[in-house]
Amino acid sequence: MDHRNKYDFKDFVEDMTDMVERSQNDKVCVLEAERLVGKLIQSHSWLPAEKRRPSDGGYSRHPLYCDPKDRFEVIALVWKPGQRTTLHDHDETWGAEGVVAGQIKVTNYIRLEELSGGKIVKLQQTDTIVVNEQNTGTLLPPADCHILEGVGDYPAITIHVYGKQLRKFREFTPLEEEGLYLAQEKYVEYTAV
Ligand SMILES: [Fe+2]
Numbered sequence: 001m002d003h004r005n006k007y008d009f010k011d012f013v014e015d016m017t018d019m020v021e022r023s024q025n026d027k028v029c030v031l032e033a034e035r036l037v038g039k040l041i042q043s044h045s046w047l048p049a050e051k052r053r054p055s056d057g058g059y060s061r062h063p064l065y066c067d068p069k070d071r072f073e074v075i076a077l078v079w080k081p082g083q084r085t086t087l088h089d090h091d092e093t094w095g096a097e098g099v100v101a102g103q104i105k106v107t108n109y110i111r112l113e114e115l116s117g118g119k120i121v122k123l124q125q126t127d128t129i130v131v132n133e134q135n136t137g138t139l140l141p142p143a144d145c146h147i148l149e150g151v152g153d154y155p156a157i158t159i160h161v162y163g164k165q166l167r168k169f170r171e172f173t174p175l176e177e178e179g180l181y182l183a184q185e186k187y188v189e190y191t192a193v
Helices: 009-022 026-040
Strands: 060-066 073-079 095-101 103-115 120-132 136-139 145-151 156-162 168-174 180-187
Touching: 009 026, 009 060, 009 073, 026 095, 026 136, 026 156, 073 145, 103 156, 120 136, 120 168, 145 156
Parallel strands: none
Antiparallel strands: 060 073, 073 156, 095 136, 095 156, 103 120, 103 145, 120 180, 168 180
């Protein structure tokens, strides 16, 4: 057992709570949340076995913590190789994400314009990266749209912190005109395990 790294999930929740109490600014929040996620994923003995279970029907989603004042939530996602999200946003909140195990491919987009009252959105792809174990990333509107996919030879586990409990998001389907996408609102489903 490794006794050098004693930073566990309880410490993480305490630090996150202190941070959201102090910070009024999403830009600062997201960077600090990313730093704390980076610290948390240095080890993963804190993540119980039932929160590491993959699913055959798509990536699995395991809620870990929700701030009682709804200033942040923490979830774990488990990806078998090839399981992926659609292109989606995060209901206007910020996010910090880290890879606990395995590898994930992230394709990032920025929102350039909202048209027809948000039913059509202009997006631009910014980058595609493979994120390895112990690495992190962020989402901050308008750079808050992406596709995630499990890659590699075994299931990947990722930790996600959002600036509120994420109940809904939008999925984007490409339209004929390049860069334009149809936006459809969806509600978050939790994996019952
Ligand atoms: Fe996402």
